[in-house]
Amino acid sequence: MNTSTTAPPPAGKLPGLAFMREGGTVLASFDPTRGPALADAAEGPEAIAAALADAGFSACRPKEAAIPVLAQALATGQAIAALPVADAVDGEVVITLAEDRMSAWLGIRPPQGGRPADEAAIRRALSERSVVCGLKDEVIHLAAALAETGTREALVVAEGRPAVAGEDGRFESLLPGLRSRVPQIDASGRVDYRNLGEVQTVQPGAPLMRRIHATAGVAGETVTGLAIPAKPGKEMMFAPNLDGVAVDPHDPDILTSTIVGQPVEVRGGVMVEPTHRVRAVNMATGNIIFDGSVVVEGDVQAGMTIKAGGDIEIGGTVEAVTLEAGGNIMIKGGVLGALGRPESEGGNRRISCQGSLTATFVQQAAIEAGDTILIDDVALQCQLVAGQRILVGDKKRGLLAGGAARAGLLVQAKVLGSPSHAETRIEVGVPQAVLHERASIARSREEKARQLDQLVQLLALGQKQPERLPPGFAEKAGPTRLRLLDELAELTARDQLLQRQVDLAADAKVVAASDAHEGVEIHLAGQIYRIKGERGHGGVFALDKGTLSWQFAVPGG
Incomplete structure (x- = not known):
């Protein structure tokens, strides 16, 4: 819009000079009727600036080329009709974009005689530069408030939104949090x-x-x-052939165990190892309690405990320790126990397994095996109990001396006892505990049969004379009768199992493949044979026509 504004001529300063604003331009006019207004054109710029200020145009931006022309006219008395000498400049909005277009900066230049930049002007400038995302309204408001004076530095007016890369696939353990293996506090509060x-x-x-x-x-x-x-994440795949695990048939993203064992995280998933392996067992490792099998590469320190649902294999020697295995125990070294010593020194430590035990040697140890105990070299001052056999000296000296050895079928060693006549008790055949249990079973069966017979008689009476029995007796008697029958069946099955042990024990024997020394005591079928003197050349202690006797010839097989 074109507007014209005429400023009154300055009084007495530059006579004949007048200013007028037309639109955004300040025009100067000079009427030389009264002669030149300046004595020297060199004084013009300063005098003209003062005249513009007096006329109210000090904020406008002078036209540098026009000022000398006007000064020359004022000094020479040359008439000027409408000379543009200054511009009224509006405030300016400056938008700068980052090279990657992820940021935009806003600068405001103050007006020079014009209008300040308002919020609408700022938004127009942003739109003209295509800045449409990530705008900061609070910065726009601030810049508009500073429009009169301008901004000293550029303000970040918009920020882009960086792409967020996808997360890589990962494996998440479903195992309960592993409990820290730290010293435990017992019931008495001791560590x-x-x-x-x-x-x-x-x-x-x-x-x-x-x-x-x-x-x-x-x-x-x-x-x-x-x-x-965005960059997508990398997928993870379960490794092939992971031992002891399989993909859940109902969820292909879950691995489940296929065996009993110890879970071990590996690259590409998890495996389940049926065996827990350690280099040694000592105070640093702590006791081992594991449902599967345990393999110890080295020694087991005195006072330690290993309990395994499967086998226990030890590559070194064990001291006074507790070993319990649901399967077999194999000790490649030997056992140095503390049998006969105080409990504080390990005298109460025991080794037991449901299968068989093998060791190179055993000394002062209490060992129990469900099947066989096999000692390669010597067994000295031990308590050995085996469900079937005790064999000493399959490969080496074969000395069984001191302590006690009890087996269901066979105790065999190269040498029984020692030249020093160490007391050595050897028992084979049916243990007294089995005989006691059979007697107890017989008494229980007799009592159950009596109760069942009495119940049957009462039921028969009830059929003939119902009034003689309490109400509801017949309904209660039925379940009781079934219970007694079940209990009798269980007792009979147990007695038959024990009877098989008794039958097998008829062939039980003790074999000395080389020598048997005085001090050895043989127990078989309730009989005791005490060796007097020395027995060389090998022989067998067995029943001969119901009598425990010594036979010099070692039977074959």
Whole structure:
């Protein structure tokens, strides 16, 4: 819009000079009727600036080329009709974009005689530069408030949204948090530095690990609205042939255990090892309690405990320790126990397994095996109990001396006892505990049969004379009768099992393949044979026509 404004001529300063604003331009006019207004053109710029200020145009931006022309006219008396000498400049909005278009800066230049930049002007400038995303309204408001004076530095007025890369696939353990294996406090409040807690074990079907899929990520955006694609995450795949695990048939992203064992995280998933392996067992490792098998490469220190649901294999020597195995125990070294010593020195420590035990040597040890005890070299001052056989000296000296040895079928050694006549008790055949149990079973069966017979008689009476029995007796008697029959069946089955042991024990024997010394005492079928003097050349202690006797010839097989 064109507007004209005429300023009154300055009084007495530059006579004949007048200013007028037309639109955004300040025009100067000079009427030389009264002669030149300046004595020297060199004084013009300063005098003209003062005249513009007096006329109210000091804020306008002078036209540098026009000022000398006007000064020359004022000094020479040359008439000027309408000379543009200054501009009224509006405030300016300056938008700067980052090279990657992820940021935009806003600068405000103050007005020079014109209008300040308002918020609408700022938004127009942003739109003209295509800045449409990530705008900061609070910065726009601040810049508009500073429009009169301008901004000293550029302000960040818009920021793009960077792309967010997708997360890589990962594996998430489904196992309960592993308990720290630290010394445990017993019931009395004492710290047991050997007991560090159980080794974690899983059962078949237990969920072990879940695969979390990679994500696609989130796309970004520049301040100009250009989309920035996101980098997707990398997928994770279960490794092939992971031992002891399988993919859940109902969820392909879950691994489950297929065996009893110890879970071990590996690259590409998790495995379940049926065996827990350690280099040694001592105060540093703590006691070992594991449902599977345990392999110890070295020694087991005195006072330690190993309990395994499967086998126990020890590559070195064990001292006064507790070993319990649901399977077999194999000790490649020997056993140095503390049998006969105080409990504080390990005298109460025991080794037991449901299967068989093998060792190179055993000394002052209490050992019990469900099947066989096999000692390669010597067994000295031990308490040995085996369900079937005790064999000493299969490969080496074969000395069984001192202590006691009891087996269901056979005790065999190269040498029984010692030249020093160490007291050695050897028992084969049916243990007294079995005989006592059979007697107890017989008494229980007799009592159950009596109760059953009495119940049957009462039921028969009730059929003939119902009034003689309490109400509801017949209904209650039925379940009682079934219970008594079940209990009788269980007692009979147990007695038959014990009878088989008795039958097998008829062939029980003690074999000295080389020598038997005085001090050895043989127990078989309730009879005792005490060796007097020395027995060389080998022989067998067995029943001969019901009498325990010594036979010099060692039977074959």
